[in-house]
Amino acid sequence: xxxxxxxxxxxxxxxxxxxxxxxxxxxxxxxxxxxxxxxxxxxxxxxxxxxxxxxxxxxxxxxxxxxxxxxxxxxxxxxxxxxxxxxxxxxxxxxxxxxxxxxxxxxxxxxxxxxxxxxxxxxxxxxxxxxxxxxxxxxxxxxxxxxxxxxxxxxxxxxxxxxxxxxxxxxxxxxxxxxxxxxxxxxxxxxxxxxxxxxxxxxxxxxxxxxxxxxxxxxxxxxxxxxxxxxxxxxxxxxxxxxxxxxxxxxxxxxxxxxxxxxxxxxxxxxxxxxxxxxxxxxxxxxxxxxxxxxxxxxxxxxxxxxxxxxxxxxxxxxxxxxxxxxxxxxxxxxxxxxxxxxxxxxx
Amino acid sequence: xxxxxxxxxxxxxxxxxxxxxxxxxxxxxxxxxxxxxxxxxxxxxxxxxxxxxxxxxxxxxxxxxxxxxxxxxxxxxxxxxxxxxxxxxxxxxxxxxxxxxxxxxxxxxxxxxxxxxxxxxxxxxxxxxxxxxxxxxxxxxxxxxxxxxxxxxxxxxxxxxxxxxxxxxxxxxxxxxxxxxxxxxxxxxxxxxxxxxxxxxxxxxxxxxxxxxxxxxxxxxxxxxxxxxxxxxxxxxxxxxxxxxxxxxxxxxxxxxxxxxxxxxxxxxxxxxxxxxxxxxxxxxxxxxxxxxxxxxxxxxxxxxxxxxxxxxxxxxxxxxxxxxxxxx
Numbered sequence: 001x002x003x004x005x006x007x008x009x010x011x012x013x014x015x016x017x018x019x020x021x022x023x024x025x026x027x028x029x030x031x032x033x034x035x036x037x038x039x040x041x042x043x044x045x046x047x048x049x050x051x052x053x054x055x056x057x058x059x060x061x062x063x064x065x066x067x068x069x070x071x072x073x074x075x076x077x078x079x080x081x082x083x084x085x086x087x088x089x090x091x092x093x094x095x096x097x098x099x100x101x102x103x104x105x106x107x108x109x110x111x112x113x114x115x116x117x118x119x120x121x122x123x124x125x126x127x128x129x130x131x132x133x134x135x136x137x138x139x140x141x142x143x144x145x146x147x148x149x150x151x152x153x154x155x156x157x158x159x160x161x162x163x164x165x166x167x168x169x170x171x172x173x174x175x176x177x178x179x180x181x182x183x184x185x186x187x188x189x190x191x192x193x194x195x196x197x198x199x200x201x202x203x204x205x206x207x208x209x210x211x212x213x214x215x216x217x218x219x220x221x222x223x224x225x226x227x228x229x230x231x232x233x234x235x236x237x238x239x240x241x242x243x244x245x246x247x248x249x250x251x252x253x254x255x256x257x258x259x260x261x262x263x264x265x266x267x268x269x270x271x272x273x274x275x276x277x278x279x280x281x282x283x284x285x286x287x288x289x290x291x292x293x294x295x296x297x298x299x300x301x302x303x304x305x306x307x308x309x310x311x312x313x314x315x316x317x318x319x320x321x322x323x324x325x326x327x328x329x330x331x332x333x334x335x336x337x338x339x340x341x342x343x344x345x346x347x348x
Numbered sequence: 349x350x351x352x353x354x355x356x357x358x359x360x361x362x363x364x365x366x367x368x369x370x371x372x373x374x375x376x377x378x379x380x381x382x383x384x385x386x387x388x389x390x391x392x393x394x395x396x397x398x399x400x401x402x403x404x405x406x407x408x409x410x411x412x413x414x415x416x417x418x419x420x421x422x423x424x425x426x427x428x429x430x431x432x433x434x435x436x437x438x439x440x441x442x443x444x445x446x447x448x449x450x451x452x453x454x455x456x457x458x459x460x461x462x463x464x465x466x467x468x469x470x471x472x473x474x475x476x477x478x479x480x481x482x483x484x485x486x487x488x489x490x491x492x493x494x495x496x497x498x499x500x501x502x503x504x505x506x507x508x509x510x511x512x513x514x515x516x517x518x519x520x521x522x523x524x525x526x527x528x529x530x531x532x533x534x535x536x537x538x539x540x541x542x543x544x545x546x547x548x549x550x551x552x553x554x555x556x557x558x559x560x561x562x563x564x565x566x567x568x569x570x571x572x573x574x575x576x577x578x579x580x581x582x583x584x585x586x587x588x589x590x591x592x593x594x595x596x597x598x599x600x601x602x603x604x605x606x607x608x609x610x611x612x613x614x615x616x617x618x619x620x621x622x623x624x625x626x627x628x629x630x631x632x633x634x635x636x637x638x639x640x641x642x643x644x645x646x647x648x649x650x651x652x653x654x655x656x657x658x659x660x661x662x663x664x665x666x667x668x669x670x671x672x673x674x675x676x677x
Contacts (some may be wrong), residue, residue, distance in 0.1 A: 008479070086460050087459075087460035089459070089486065129378060135485075160459065160460075161456065162456065162460070163574055174445070197516050210630065214623060214629065214630075214631055215383050216354065216450050216452060216623075217450045217451060217452075218354050218384065218450055219354055219450070232358075243589045252562070259389075272484075273384045273385045273386055273387065273451070274385050274387055274414070275459070276387035276456045348458060
């Protein structure tokens with residue numbers, strides 16, 4: 001497919017940007033002009049050629065640079081990747097899931113040869129060519145989960161399923177919206193969601209857990225989540241809040257269009273067959289407001305959604321102080337015209 | 349919700365007589381593809397067309413979870429049951445095609461355990477067979493993790509009726525204790541339970557009275573409830589016919605004597621959610637709109653409180669007697 005990988009940064013000079021094609025395929029999360037929590041799950045099946053929903057694990061123009069940023073985060077803080085001892089089997093499950101899917105979906109980028117337990121993996125964009133024994137950790141440079149998630153965009157939470165609950169017992173988390181794997185490791189579903197406002201009262205998490213514990217092999221599900229991020233930072237972690245939190249005060253009316261980003265997470269949920277664990281990939285997509293309003297439907301709608309969002313949610317998502325400036329900027333692109341239902345920009 | 353697209357079309361590749369009451373059925377995929385691997389303790393739902401009656405019964409996979417060429421189940425003939433096992437034993441032939449659900453696991457090993465204490469009664473041995481194969485493979489291959497030790501206690505009537513007895517006793521990796529006096533279901537396991545190391549998890553699969561005894565014994569010697577796991581595989585029991593109204597579908601459905609409520613709903617052409625069909629997973633839970641009569645709750649899902657409030661029923665297992673039952677389906 002001749003994908004061109006951009007050489008860009010998500011720190012310091014922030015050279016990240018989206019090409020016109022990447023803007024068009026951005027997973028805009030609002031299908032109407034207002035937002036409230038919902039267990040908005042749908043089957044993770046291919047939708048629209050070229051969209052981020054087409055492949056099991058989307059690879060885009062940011063792949064190589066995102067993997068480089070992940071390596072930098074891990075070098076500074078190895079605890080961003082943790083796997084409790086009972087989760088190794090789930091790590092192998094995840095390695096198999098990602099390798100098989102990528103080799104099938106992107107044959108020109110990835111190749112997997114399986115000869116019994118002897119596997120040969122080629123990752124052309126990252127220049128990796130490794131032969132190893134499936135199930136034998138000593139034949140890989142890292143544990144199986146770390147090995148494969150250093151080669152896959154997005155964070156990965158590997159959840160053990162026991163006692164009718166899900167447990168955050170392994171993960172690779174370097175592109176997170178202000179939560180910490182090191183803090184949450186070993187917690188169950190209700191414990192790690194405890195800080196979320198309003199949703200508990202709505203019974204959201206009880207229903208979500210019932211749904212997730214019943215996710216079947218071969219039937220993954222997905223949903224979107226979102227927040228706002230100043231500068232195209234992948235690593236908005238509590239561990240580094242002292243570095244990025246202050247940047248939220250740097251918005252001006254001149255720079256807001258390029259500095260303020262909508263951050264969207266494509267979350268999917270997969271049953272891992274050998275371990276009966278569940279993997280929860282959280283793939284982060286960033287878009288500047290300036291690029292976002294190039295799609296008129298999105299500009300109008302984001303203005304209305306952020307304007308009408310409950311204070312609790314704007315506070316939890318961390319942009320309550322900047323909301324007036326964001327609304328002032330976006331209001332220029334909201335002429336009050338009606339918007340069509342659904343998220344696709346071209347359907348307007 | 350019943351995931352029709354995810355069904356596995358399979359061919360019966362072999363039928364093996366294990367004891368005079370138990371047969372093993374081996375399956376391979378009709379399209380020649382590999383099966384997904386699965387986790388020890390998982391079951392599949394086998395879809396049968398028994399002379400026009402569609403039966404969907406869950407059976408534990410007892411083959412090696414890493415064997416993606418063949419799935420196998422072992423089934424005990426239940427002469428007093430509704431016919432699912434009789435159909436498999438007397439009508440299914442090598443080369444026949446059937447459909448399986450994807451594997452689901454409601455009886456998974458707890459991998460945080462320091463040791464697994466397995467207690468099987470009769471055909472309840474089946475989930476342990478796949479778990480033991482998986483544990484043995486992990487001990488050899490997966491490094492330090494998942495290396496927990498295990499021991500198996502196996503209750504049957506007599507050696508000749510004990511499925512896989514020779515395989516298990518010949519296997520040096522399996523610490524096996526057998527008990528052949530089924531006349532004494534009160535056999536005291538508290539000594540075995542009391543000598544386990546801290547962090548051991550207990551798993552029991554077999555007839556309900558045995559499960560209750562084992563759980564009570566474990567509780568009596570101080571085992572935490574989180575460390576006790578059980579699976580009771582029972583087909584829905586026959587009962588008196590009754591009638592149900594499905595409010596959303598606008599249908600009135602008769603449930604026959606040898607039919608479950610879920611089967612009757614499906615036979616009426618309504619696509620209702622399900623997964624285990626054994627009253628354990630909670631997927632088929634259905635709201636009751638009106639109930640003038642008595643629900644026979646045969647599931648393990650609803651709490652006593654939920655049952656008392658008459659707000660929900662599990663159609664895969666439960667029945668009704670009375671004058672009026674209306675469901676939100």
